[in-house]
Amino acid sequence: MSGFKPLLAKAAVGAALALSAAAAFAWPDRPIELVVGFAPGGGTDITARTLASYLEKELGGSILVINKPGASGAIGLSQVARAKPDGYTLGMTNMPGLLTLPIERQSGFTAQDFTYLATLVRDPSAFSVSLDAPYKTLDDLIADARARPGAISYGSTGVGTDDHLAMVLFEQLTQVDLNHVPFNGAGPLRNAVMGGHAVIGGMNLGEAMPYNGKTLRILGQASEKRSELAPDVPTFKEQGVDLVFASERGVVAPRNLPPEVAKKLMQALDRVAKNPEFQGSMKQQFTEMDYLPGDQWQARLKEADTQFRALWAKQKWVE
Known part of the structure; x- marks a missing residue:
């Protein structure tokens, strides 16, 4: 009988492992x-x-x-x-x-x-504005931002997101000061830009492209080179701003x-x-x-x- 209990213990462990394996195999149920x-x-x-x-x-x-x-x-x-x-x-x-x-x-x-x-x-970072905004290029935006520090509102999808950090890096590179306004997502932000509640929308390229030329104008996107998915949208780099972010x-x-x-x-x-x-x-x-x-x-x-x-x-x- 002395060897019986260890055998029972091994059998119990084996059964538990088998049940665990069976449960994992059944996942998801x-x-x-x-x-x-x-x-x-x-x-x-x-x-x-x-x-x-x-x-x-x-x-x-x-x-x-x-x-x-x-x-x-x-x-x-x-x-x-x-x-x-x-x-x-x-x-x-x-x-x-x-x-x-x-x-x-x-x-x-x-x-x-x-x-x-x-x-x-x-999804590369991008800057977009409404079609009736005065900015046609990043240079237009930079010139106005330098003339009016802190006056131009920049909407992002939240503090610490890629959209916000793209703005932080953009400010460093161009020596401008934008007024950061966080939103809870690209959907509310896009509506704010189209409604004139935020001048610049810090949205990713994929979030802005379906609206480009219809309700939004994408000023630039932060890829190393132009995206094959959006060949008409210039990069920040080719406009003199060495910003690559996504x-x-x-x-x-x-x-x-x-x-x-x-x-x-x-x-x-x-x-x-x-x-x-x-x-x-x-x-x-x-x-x-x-x-x-x-x-x-x-x-x-x-x-x-x-x-x-x-x-x-x-x-x-x-x-």
């Missing part, structure tokens, strides 16, 4: 929530909704996009960070906010609170996600990113593919975090 920290209608929201439709097919379950706007995306990311790490709560992130929010404030999360699954796309959108889960679930999600995201139909959807949205799997993405984020902390030490973008 209920809807997954994909949390977006911005209002509906912006680039991050549209990317998330497009991704959800493709990811549903890969995972064989439904995905609900949940908008939790506020605090420049921090409310949504905090919810993901606090969620149970079971794969049923994911976050559609927007970098740099993913890194900059914990630098500038008590954000409710840190970069270490997540499992990094994949980054998918990048929003990078990826998917995270809470820290300590079970390895089996993480693997299944990463494999599904890899298939979506390589799907020509998904790539075509991103192209229609004027959004550039920039896929990296979780480990490579996390390595790039570590480098970016160092750069943003150096920028914060040099010039705090919020007091």
Whole structure:
């Protein structure tokens, strides 16, 4: 009998492992929530909704996009960070906010609170104005901003977002002073620019392009070179402003996600990113593919975090 109890213990452990494996294999057996920290209608929201439709097919379950706007995306990311790490709560992130929010404030999360699954796309920063605005080029804007320091309103999707930091860098490079006005997403911001409540809209290229020449005029976009998706929109660099900046959108889960679930999600995201139909959807949205799997993405984020902390030490973008 002395050897019987150890055998029972081993059998119990084996049974527990088998049940755990079976549960992971069955995942997902209920809807997954994909949390977006911005209002509906912006680039991050549209990317998330497009991704959800493709990811549903890969995972064989439904995905609900949940908008939790506020605090420049921090409310949504905090919810993901606090969620149970079971794969049923994911976050559609927007970098740099993913890194900059914990630098500038008590954000409710840190970069270490997540499992990094994949980054998918990048969307260059851009400056847009209404069609009746007096600015036809960046030079027009710079000249007026120098003549009237602090008088021109610049709308962003929130403090610490790529749109806000693009303004901070633009001010440094051109020695101008703009009046920053944060909004809860690109949808409300776009309406504010068209309604004359903000003179400049700091929206990503993909968020502004569907309206370019119709209700908005894009003065410049912050890619290294002109985007193939918007060849008529000049870069900041070719207009004499050495600004290259973009929003990078990826998917995270809470820290300590079970390895089996993480693997299944990463494999599904890899298939979506390589799907020509998904790539075509991103192209229609004027959004550039920039896929990296979780480990490579996390390595790039570590480098970016160092750069943003150096920028914060040099010039705090919020007091």
